[in-house]
Every structure is written in C-alpha cells, then in structure tokens.
Amino acid sequence: MRSTATLRMLQPTARMMFAPSTRAMFRPSTRMMRPVPKEDQAGHTISQRLRKLKQIPAELIPLAVVVGxxxxxxxxxxxxxxxxxxxxxxxxxxAAGREEH
Structure with missing residues (x-):
C-alpha cells in the first residue's frame, strides 16, 4: 500500500491539467525578437577594408612579418x-623498377 505522500506526488497539479494556450506555444524566441546585428566584415570597398586594418594591434605586425x-x-x-x-x-x-609494377 502506498503512502498518501506518494499518492499526492503522482497526482497532476492544476497547472498540468490545462493545456498551454496557442499564444504561449507559438511565442517567438527572444533571440528572434532582437534586431539583426550589424556585420563586422561589412566593408566592401578597398578604403573600408584599409580602415579595418587600423584595428589590428600594433604588436601583431612584427609577428606577421616574421611568420611571413x-x-x-x-x-x-x-x-x-x-x-x-x-x-x-x-x-x-x-629495369628492375619497371618490371615489378
């Protein structure tokens, strides 16, 4: 025989009895509600790409020269x-190499 505490745990709660509303089921995720972020690599012209090169730390330039x-x-x-x-x-x-293969 089961105890009453065990039986209470097995019974569905009031929240479980009701099905979720359609609004709750089809709610857009918070990620999709945010605006689309701007791309970092959006530079299309040469001058825009050269401006992006200025963001490279100065310490990496000698390293790039040495590795290159x-x-x-x-x-x-x-x-x-x-x-x-x-x-x-x-x-x-x-001739021995030609005969073997």
Missing part, C-alpha cells in the same frame, strides 16, 4: 631542394 618570412623561406628551401638535389629520386629507375 619564415613561410617564404621554407617554400624557397623546398623548391630549391627539388630543383638542385641530384640524389633525390623523383621517379623509378632501372
């Missing part, structure tokens, strides 16, 4: 290695 130089030097080194190195095997050599 490092990427350029790495690309140069790889291309030079492929062009200059005569020991680099770029294709199969000899």
């Amino acid at each position: 130089f490092a990427v350029f030097a790495a690309g140069y080194s790889v291309v030079r290695k492929f062009v200059v190195d005569k020991n680099l095997r770029l294709s199969r050599q000899g």
